[in-house]
Amino acid sequence: xxxxxxxxxxxxxxxxxxxxxxxxxxxxxxxxxxxxxxxxxxxxxxxxxxxxxxxxxxxxxxxxxxxxxxxxxxxxxxxxxxxxxxxxxxxxxxxxxxxxxxxxxxxxxxxxxxxxxxxxxxxxxxxxxxxxxxxxxxxxxxxxxxxxxxxxxxxxxxxxxxxxxxxxxxxxxxxxxxxxxxxxxxxxxxxxxxxxxxxxxxxxxxxxxxxxxxxxxxxxxxxxxxxxxxxxxxxxxxxxxxxxxxxxxxxxxxx
Numbered sequence: 644x645x646x647x648x649x650x651x652x653x654x655x656x657x658x659x660x661x662x663x664x665x666x667x668x669x670x671x672x673x674x675x676x677x678x679x680x681x682x683x684x685x686x687x688x689x690x691x692x693x694x695x696x697x698x699x700x701x702x703x704x705x706x707x708x709x710x711x712x713x714x715x716x717x718x719x720x721x722x723x724x725x726x727x728x729x730x731x732x733x734x735x736x737x738x739x740x741x742x743x744x745x746x747x748x749x750x751x752x753x754x755x756x757x758x759x760x761x762x763x764x765x766x767x768x769x770x771x772x773x774x775x776x777x778x779x780x781x782x783x784x785x786x787x788x789x790x791x792x793x794x795x796x797x798x799x800x801x802x803x804x805x806x807x808x809x810x811x812x813x814x815x816x817x818x819x820x821x822x823x824x825x826x827x828x829x830x831x832x833x834x835x836x837x838x839x840x841x842x843x844x845x846x847x848x849x850x851x852x853x854x855x856x857x858x859x860x861x862x863x864x865x866x867x868x869x870x871x872x873x874x875x876x877x878x879x880x881x882x883x884x885x886x887x888x889x890x891x892x893x894x895x896x897x898x
C-alpha cells in the first residue's frame with residue numbers, strides 16, 4: 644500500500660497511490676488515474692505545490708488519525724538512539740497513543756526483532772494499529788504484538804532488551820517489568836512533569852534498576868527566507884522529560 648507524504652511550507656497531507664486519493668488538511672482530492680506519483684515528484688493540488696516524500700516519523704502526525712496523545716519525532720529519535728534500538732531488538736512499550744512511537748520503533752527494527760505494545764485502552768490499540776498499518780507493510784508489522792491491559796499488573800514472559808513507558812505512574816510498573824527485562828536492558832520513562840520523574844527515580848533501585856540520565860528536548864524550527872532567516876515564533880518549549888535507567892545484574896565485580 645504505497646502511501647506517501649505531501650509536503651509544502653504551508654500545508655501537509657498524504658497521497659494513497661492505490662486509491663488515487665490525496666488528503667490535505669482533512670480534505671480529499673481524487674487524482675487523475677493516468678498519472679503516476681513517486682517520491683521526489685512535485686504535484687499541484689488544491690492550489691498548492693507539494694513535494695512527494697516517503698513517510699517518516701516526522702511526517703507521521705500529519706499522516707494519520709490523531710488521538711489525544713503523541714510522541715513527537717525529536718523525542719522518539721532521541722529515545723531510539725540513546726537506547727541503541729536496532730534491527731533484531733526486542734522491545735516493550737506501554738501507552739501507544741496514536742502509534743507514533745510504535746511507528747518509529749518498527750521503522751528502526753526493519754522487520755527483525757519483536758515489539759510488544761501494551762495499552763489499557765482497546766480503542767487506542769485499534770487506532771495505533773490502523774495508523775501504522777496504513778503506512779508500513781506486512782514485512783514491518785508482522786513482528787508487532789499488541790495487548791490490552793495494565794502494564795503494572797501484567798506478567799510478560801521473555802527477556803526484552805528495552806522498555807518504553809509512556810504512562811501516568813511509571814513507578815507502578817517497575818516490579819512487573821523487572822522480571823521481563825534482561826540484565827543490561829534499558830528502560831525509558833516518558834514523563835510530562837518533574838514529580839513523575841522524581842517518584843520513578845526514587846523507586847528504581849529497589850526493583851533492580853539504576854538511574855542513568857534525564858533529558859528535555861526543545862524544538863525550534865527556522866524560517867529560511869532570503870536575507871530574512873529567523874527562528875519560528877511557534878516554539879515548542881516542552882513535551883516531556885526523557886529519563887533512562889538500566890536493569891542491573893546484581894553482580895558486583897572487584898579487580
